[in-house]
Amino acid sequence: MKYCKNCGKELQEKNNFCTLCGTPVSENATTIKPNNVVLETVEDKKKGNVFGIIALILHFGTPFLTSLLSPIMNTIEKSNYSAISGIVASLIGVGYLSSWVIMIVGRVKYPKNVLCKVTMWIFIITAIMEVVGLILIMAFCYITCTNMDFSGCY
Numbered sequence: 110m111k112y113c114k115n116c117g118k119e120l121q122e123k124n125n126f127c128t129l130c131g132t133p134v135s136e137n138a139t140t141i142k143p144n145n146v147v148l149e150t151v152e153d154k155k156k157g158n159v160f161g162i163i164a165l166i167l168h169f170g171t172p173f174l175t176s177l178l179s180p181i182m183n184t185i186e187k188s189n190y191s192a193i194s195g196i197v198a199s200l201i202g203v204g205y206l207s208s209w210v211i212m213i214v215g216r217v218k219y220p221k222n223v224l225c226k227v228t229m230w231i232f233i234i235t236a237i238m239e240v241v242g243l244i245l246i247m248a249f250c251y252i253t254c255t256n257m258d259f260s261g262c263y
């Protein structure tokens with residue numbers, strides 16, 4: 110049995126090209142089975158891209174869409190406001206969490222996909238920036254609070 114050097118797929122004697130990656134068999138055949146050499150197929154690339162795109166849309170689209178709702182939110186009666194803003198907040202939460210889940214599933218199922226890789230780094234970097242931002246705000250509040258002079262209040 111011969112294997113494709115490029116992607117590790119078993120090669121048929123009758124074919125001149127690898128059926129998975131299309132590399133010519135003559136220059137690409139090996140009798141040793143390559144370990145974990147699997148090239149991304151066109152089909153996998155498409156599916157992986159779908160995961161990446163959906164993850165990105167959910168991650169950045171949900172807060173954007175809900176911000177579009179704010180003019181409508183302002184017209185809502187005060188009695189209904191807390192319930193509706195609760196729904197909106199949970200929508201943002203669900204969108205954010207599911208974007209991470211979809212990204213991770215995409216990364217695991219299609220490890221060769223570039224878009225899933227890029228999406229992962231975008232998610233990680235934005236998460237780090239959000240945490241750093243939160244710490245900076247808390248530090249700023251802490252400093253201003255401790256420096257405040259309350260002696261005049263008593």
Ligand SMILES: [Zn+2]
Pocket residue numbers: 113114115116117118127128129130131132
């Ligand atoms: Zn191949």
